[in-house]
Amino acid sequence: MSKTTVREGVSVGQARADAPPRSVGGSRAFALLLVITGAAGLLASWVITIDKFKLLEDPNFTPGCSLNPVVSCGNIMKSDQASAFGFPNPMLGLVTYAIVIGVGMSLLGRATFPRWYWLTFNAGTLFGVGFCTWLMYQSLYNINSLCLWCCLAWVATIVMFWSVTAFNVRQGFLPAPDWLKGFFGEFAWVLPVLHIGIIGMLILTRWWDFWTS
Numbered sequence: 001m002s003k004t005t006v007r008e009g010v011s012v013g014q015a016r017a018d019a020p021p022r023s024v025g026g027s028r029a030f031a032l033l034l035v036i037t038g039a040a041g042l043l044a045s046w047v048i049t050i051d052k053f054k055l056l057e058d059p060n061f062t063p064g065c066s067l068n069p070v071v072s073c074g075n076i077m078k079s080d081q082a083s084a085f086g087f088p089n090p091m092l093g094l095v096t097y098a099i100v101i102g103v104g105m106s107l108l109g110r111a112t113f114p115r116w117y118w119l120t121f122n123a124g125t126l127f128g129v130g131f132c133t134w135l136m137y138q139s140l141y142n143i144n145s146l147c148l149w150c151c152l153a154w155v156a157t158i159v160m161f162w163s164v165t166a167f168n169v170r171q172g173f174l175p176a177p178d179w180l181k182g183f184f185g186e187f188a189w190v191l192p193v194l195h196i197g198i199i200g201m202l203i204l205t206r207w208w209d210f211w212t213s
Contacts, residue, residue, distance in 0.1 A: 024171055025112040033163055034104030037156040038097045044153040045093030052077050052088045065148045070207050075145035081138040089135070093153060096128065100160060115173050122168050125161040132157045136199060140206050155196055162192040 026034075051063040055077055065073040076082055082089055103121065106113075113121075132154045139146060166184040168174040176184075183190075204211065 023112040023114045024118075025110060026107045026167060028108065030163065030167060031104045031107035034100055034107065034160065036104075037160040037163075038100030038104060040156040041093055041097035041153045041160075042101065044149040044156070045090040045097060048073070048077070048090040048147070048149050049088060049094065052082075052090065067148075070144075070146055070210050071148060072145040073147040073149065075143055076139060076147040076150060079138070079143045081135065081143065084131075084134075096124065097153075097156075099124075118164075118168050118171070118173050122164050122174070125157070125164050128157045129161040136202075140202060146203065154199065158195050158199075159192045162195065163188065166191075 051061075051065075051073065054061045055063070055074065061074075063073040063077065065071065066075075085092065135150065136154060139150065165174070166188040169176045169181055169184045172181075
């Protein structure tokens, strides 16, 4: 008698073997990456929050990262986009980046999490990179200023997002063909480097006359 199959040509036993594990942890390197990127984002959020409070107390306050007409954190903090949800954006970062650090520390302690947890975490980083992309556009083309601490948070979020996405693809939590799993296994660093490089080029070309003057 042939074995019962769950899909054409695949037995129940083979399907179970091919299925992603119910609960998995991450490598030490992955855990450290989450801790480092989370800490970088948390640091940026903390500094911006402190400067925002000082700016509210004294409208003439000049943040330390306001260096010139282009690199001006003060212009960013005074903009409407700096409070997209009705409160200062960095306050959201204080919570979310702390969560990332917590996940990384848990992985260092050999914790494991189920598929739904990793997908939820991935969705959170997707929201983060999407929100950062919106802020980048606003900064470059509407506010016409850069905030160095914001740039640090952008880079941290981008690295975080692609790292978590690569992890989920490799684990089979996100459906992907074998070649893509292999790509994320060998060249997971390519996409965040490319992503950050594109942003760097946009910043360079946006104020080319200023940088070269």
